Amino acid sequence: MTRLSSYLLPTEKQPPADAEAVSHKLMVRAGLIRQMGAGMWTWLPAGWRVHQRAVQIIREEMNAIGGQEMLMPVLQPADVWRRTGRLDIDALFKLTDRKGSELVLAMTHEEAVTFHVAQLVRSYRDLPLILYHFQVKERDEPRPRAGVLRTREFIMKDSYTFDRDQAGLEERYELHVGAYDRIMRRTGLRFYRVQSDVGMMGGLGAHEYMAPCPAGEDQVALGSDYAANLEVAEHDPDVRKVGDAYLLGSEPLTIAPAIEVGNIFMLGTRSSEALGARYLDEHGQEWPIWMGSYGIGPARMAAAAVEQFADEHGICWPKSLAPFAVHLVAIGAESSPERAAAETLYETLRSGGVEVLYDDREAGPGEKFADAELLGCPVRLTVGRRSLESGEIEVQLRRGRRAGPALSLS
């Protein structure tokens, strides 16, 4: 049911007064998202379609490397967090139930998944495992910002790998590198895989997937054969700082803002030892399980796409993330022959399996074109009196607003 006359797509001419980032302004203006509080956002129907498209791409690539989808709770007992030493993290929401039991809202799911694996995995025969889910994360961020770019609640695909040794972990890690590379390529985003700081969690190695864009919160250092989070580059002995510039050997590095869309992380055995996730090998000897954790955010993928491809008229979705493949604009008075032609075309496209948003509203052509360009579906089809006269449907490709090859109405 995607007739615009009955679809909740609340477009606005003006951006929210306090919006700064392009994606914040445009996603609200295009009717994709709406704010409920600081860092709390609702995905409206068209926005949710974009989110779901990102989710589906991720799901397909995770399944392709042997990932098993499951679902773990957001509301969790505080105890496992105490055992991993993460209960005192400031960003962790804590609460008590009516009986006074301590609970947390999970900001990530290492504790939950390791808790289960500790119970369920006993033998080397049970390994390796790649487990993942799409689940809400709750983080008490000191400063949410930029629309959907940094929120207190968001959906993340997080996967966790379990191996008998470091070599196995490295294998699982490489599988994720492949999957994440494919995910990013399929989204059509410009991206870099950069070395990242292993941070307070320790760990053996990590990469971040960064999408360059002006609203990005991170900085990446880029050379012809080098890409790293700036924080990492600054501690790289091969990188020299000369004035404001960074040099790798003699090559100057470009510093660019970017959004962190995903990250992959070789955890090691820290969590598994804290929660008793061990297995027995062929000789009956007990070992800790080697873990990796891997996250990617569909919402950030969507926002990054808006940031990277928008123009002065609105969003220009990559095909893979667009809410609809086709935006069909009907021009002409309500019961005119051209409107009847548009109706027929809509039904034809729909029954042919094309995801089409049909603008059948009683509105003028200018308003319809403006909304179509704001929403940014890759292809716009226009049916009006001209179409009946020429026998052709006008095709506009959103990116660059180029005319596409006209289609015969018949």
Add this chain to the structure above:
RNA sequence: CGGGGCGUGGCGCAGCCUGGUAGCGCGCACCGUUCGGGUCGGUGAGGUCCCGAGUUCGAAUCUCGGCGCCCCGACCA
């Protein structure tokens, strides 16, 4: 958490300084008009002026307290 800013119909704003019971544009409803780039005209609906207390005959406006939101920074497992 440090610094700055802002809360007035759905959205964007004016009014506040200098107190007298709320206005503009867009949007919305209805009638007519128009139909290839946000048409035009008419009529109309819609507001606890963020909340509470105080000052005053009278508070959107002044005072105090609180809450919320945004931006910069710090933070970001």
